[in-house]
Amino acid sequence: MNIAVIGTGYVGLISGICFAEKGNHVICVDQDINKITALQNLVSPIYEPGIEAFMERNVQAGRLAFSSNLIQAVQDSELVIIAVGTPSLPSGEANLQYIEQVAAEVGRAMNGQKIVATKSTVPVGTNEKIREIIAQQTEQPFDIVSIPEFLREGSAIQDTLHPDRIVIGLDNRELEAVLVELHSSFTDQIFVTDIRSAEMIKYASNAFLATKISFINEISNICEKVGADVTEVAIGMGKDPRIGPSFLNAGIGYGGSCFPKDTKALIQIAGNVNYEFQLLKSVVEVNKAQRYKVIEKLKESLGQLNNTVIGIWGLSFKPNTDDVREAPSLEIVEALISLGARLKLYDPVAMDKFRERFDHPAIEWCGNALAAAANADAVCLLTDWQEFKELQLSQLIYLMEQPILIDGRNVYTKEQIEGAGLHYYSVGRPESTPAYRPQVRI
Structure with a gap:
């Protein structure tokens, strides 16, 4: 045609x-x-x-x-x-x-x-x-x-x-x-x-996938309290063909141009016909709260964030794109700066797009992941790019001021962490390293 x-x-x-x-x-x-x-x-x-x-x-x-x-x-x-x-x-x-x-x-x-x-x-x-x-x-x-x-x-x-x-x-x-x-x-x-059903299928599909993400993130929060491993839970759930394994990766929540926009729009569509979509409202609330888990873990490991140096790995809302629309990184970076932290940012392709949306004197733009980790009190992984998965984590203890790694996407396996000398925090998994007693910068 x-x-x-x-x-x-x-x-x-x-x-x-x-x-x-x-x-x-x-x-x-x-x-x-x-x-x-x-x-x-x-x-x-x-x-x-x-x-x-x-x-x-x-x-x-x-x-x-x-x-x-x-x-x-x-x-x-x-x-x-x-x-x-x-x-x-x-x-x-x-x-x-x-x-x-x-x-x-x-x-x-x-x-x-x-x-x-x-x-x-x-x-x-x-x-x-x-x-x-x-x-x-x-x-x-x-x-x-x-x-x-x-x-x-x-x-x-x-x-x-x-x-x-x-x-x-x-x-x-x-x-x-x-x-x-x-x-x-x-x-x-x-x-x-029919046309109206086709229009609804798109919204319903995205809303359901967003619901799966928020659900597994809620499960991850319970896992942390009871000592279960959310990655194992997700695998076990996903083997049920009624559930399936996709969109069951716990982390810091969804972002991008579709899920946030479409969930809000469907809530509004329901409201326009006098129906309160309570489930989807909760999905949105859970997703918004989940991205701040990174900051909670930073406070847990460092005590206070004023005058700390935090490295950030990943700015796009997901790997293999430069899209930072509704990316968790935007809110996390803004919150960290408001708490007095200085930031060292790196992403393989999304640096320019992120800088268009958010820039600040407290931000240092870095050329690679190790540069972002150098002299940092902690590193936060926010996007699961392949190059972060392939890093030799043992290098970090020679570069960082304090060897703390917050893995917001559960990228690293127990085998990768063991022997790296890091204090490692993930999402919904038992911590494999002892509690860290931070040094306070003067």
């Missing part, structure tokens, strides 16, 4: 690249001229392993192009995919400003029969609003469908090329054959439903 993708953020760019990879002709559109220029020069505006090789291959094959000309892109396409952002408003509701703006522009650009698909995560009923907006701008025939995305940052290309399922919401069953055929090269696990 000839496809126009409106929006070159994570969802739009990855979707466009992967549709091109499957043999479709795709033009990705964005109003940001600088972003389009970079894309035309095969420079990705997002960090995603392998993305630029996929871009180059499909551009050279003539299947993929980038443009700021929405009108031409719509007129040259059979399928128009809306993939612009829906950030949270202060109320928690999804901001539909960009969706509505694009819908009007698409309507004005139409020159014939089109299928307009929404990939952006939108509240139930939004596609009906999109239909109304487009209809106000054109007399051309068109259909509206909902095709929510389920990609994960850091593995987005592979998630899109090899999805576990594709959900298609439509109200014109004559479209089913063409849309199933379009997606059948990705998977045969295609679920066709």
Whole structure:
């Protein structure tokens, strides 16, 4: 098919690249001229392993192009995919400003029969609003469908090329054959439903995964008090096929552009129909509190944090991405600075993005993990990057002022810690090192 993708953020760019990879002709559109220029020069505006090789291959094959000309892109396409952002408003509701703006522009650009698909995560009923907006701008025939995305940052290309399922919401069953055929090269696990159910499936899926994360973090807090090991508990739970092993890694909570935004939006959606989603409200509260466990463990090990030096390993909300939106690191760093600590920060790829959102004279930006640990009273691991897992921890006792490691992601095994000479604190696991009596800096 000839496809126009409106929006070159994570969802739009990855979707466009992967549709091109499957043999479709795709033009990705964005109003940001600088972003389009970079894309035309095969420079990705997002960090995603392998993305630029996929871009180059499909551009050279003539299947993929980038443009700021929405009108031409719509007129040259059979399928128009809306993939612009829906950030949270202060109320928690999804901001539909960009969706509505694009819908009007698409309507004005139409020159014939089109299928307009929404990939952006939108509240139930939004596609009906999109239909109304487009209809106000054109007399051309068109259909509206909902095709929510389920990609994960850091593995987005592979998630899109090899999805576990594709959900298609439509109200014109004559479209089913063409849309199933379009997606059948990705998977045969295609679920066709109505538009409102498709919109809800996206929110319900993310809310359930967020619930699993908050649940295992609550279990980890109990494990610390009763002497159980949450990693062993999670393995045992995950062997039950009704539960499954995914999203049962205890730590400092979820972040990123989806889970925080979508859980808040679903709470608001429920509120709009006079239903109080008590469970999901608790999920959000637990997640917010969990990130401060790192600070509690620092206080436990150091006594007080004023005038201490704390190394931070990892700033992105998860590994293999430079995304720091809603990352636990943002709140942890801000809290530590407010308590009088000086910080040494390092992340393999997210330093610039973090600095755009938060900078302070008390922060030193470091070039590698060991530099961030040098002369520190403690190191906190906040993102489970592979390079942190491969460090020789025995080096730290020669670099650090006080050999304290707070592992916020349970990265290290007992074997890695034994013999390293560190005072090690993890999440929901019995501490394998004796209590530390801190030295106080003068």
